[in-house]
Amino acid sequence: MQRLVLLGGGHAQLAVVQALAQHRRSPVETVLVTPAPRQVYSGMLPGWLAGHYTEAQCVIALAPLATAAGVTLRQATAVGLDASARMVQLDDGGVLGYDVLSVNTGPVQDPRSWGAAGVPTLRPVEDWLARTTRRLAVAPPRRVVVVGGGAAGFELALAWRYRLGAVAEVAIVTGVSGLLANYPGAVQRLGARALAERGVRCIAGAAREIVSDAVVTADGRIWAADEIVLATGTVAPRWLQGSGLALAPDGGLATLPTLQSVSHPEVFAAGDVASRLDQPLPKSGVYAVRAGAALAANVLGRLAGRAPVPWAAPVRTLNLLSLGERSAIAAWGPLAVQGGWVWRWKDRIDRGFMARHGTGSGPVAT
Ligand SMILES: Cc1cc2nc3c(=O)[nH]c(=O)nc-3n(C[C@H](O)[C@H](O)[C@H](O)COP(=O)(O)OP(=O)(O)OC[C@H]3O[C@@H](n4cnc5c(N)ncnc54)[C@H](O)[C@@H]3O)c2cc1C
Structure with missing residues (x-):
């Protein structure tokens, strides 16, 4: 039986778990390694601090998603990786071998x-x-x-x-x-x-x-x-060093347009931990979310023996910055607008993202 290891339950990885739920495949054992059984959605954190959302509205419970997808959740943190042996070392002393690895652990601060x-x-x-x-x-x-x-x-x-x-x-x-x-x-x-x-x-x-x-x-x-x-600013996690995986000049996991490691085709990565060599992308939650569908398609495709498909990353994305009260700035290319309607737009997008992963209910009335 092949083993797929999902390292980190970041924004893009959620799409992989969702795709596994839709296309459950018995000959594959899948393990999700995550330090916490939930994923905090950073896009709503400023709104939580401002008092517009409860904590429950800003977190995605990973356990029910994993169960629905037939994925085993392993609560641990990766502290090392040996790409030639296809092994991940965990902080609980465990070692996890893989046939295919999908990395979406985000960045760290030093x-x-x-x-x-x-x-x-x-x-x-x-x-x-x-x-x-x-x-x-x-x-x-x-x-x-x-x-x-x-x-x-x-x-x-x-x-x-x-x-x-x-x-x-x-x-x-x-x-x-x-x-x-x-x-x-x-x-x-x-x-x-x-x-x-x-x-x-x-x-x-x-x-x-x-x-x-x-x-x-x-x-x-x-x-x-x-x-x-x-x-x-954030940096790539230190455990990547010494892994044998090719790294980009910024220390991130160097990837191809297919989101595969430049050096190890059985390793995929997306989000802030990855650095695409052909087209350096901003480290941002928006790009991490947008990479999800391609990551899911190529990881599942690899298990099924299909050739990976390049991800055409958008040249520009919509960025929404909240301003404390229910107002926000929208940025699209060189253009910027601001207002209460922008916040309501952001609120709809954020809650839509959370609802897709099982976290519901509207903003707290204040
Ligand atoms: C307050 C705040 C506001 C932000 N606002 C914006 C914004 O407006 N627009 C924007 O585009 N970006 C914004 N960002 C940046 C955005 O959060 C990041 O770019 C985004 O989180 C990156 O997503 P990711 O999926 O790569 O990683 P993450 O969201 O960090 O997810 C990584 C996951 O992997 C897990 N993990 C970490 N290390 C390990 C390990 N060693 N082993 C196993 N699992 C691990 C983590 O617990 C986490 O669940 C903001 C960030 C913050 C903190």
């Missing part, structure tokens, strides 16, 4: 670069969610500093502002590339205006050091905080 123990990173998202839930239950913060001016940092700074109201101070340290650096000028301008209008201080430049109760910026200024969110 807090060691900040030189401070206990720096509150945004990833793993599951840990951040638990820590923030505890924090809110004890005493909401009064001074929040978000480090990182990308989409996640921007949305979370505005979500904190909305949640805490005017009594709190909220600031965002953008990093050397500036606010929303991966977005076109029109989005950056709307983003900067949104922060200013809502009283979120935008600190241009890099953070140099983070201590337990302050962020020190490169110019030596100290920003006191009783809540720090480290939303800095």
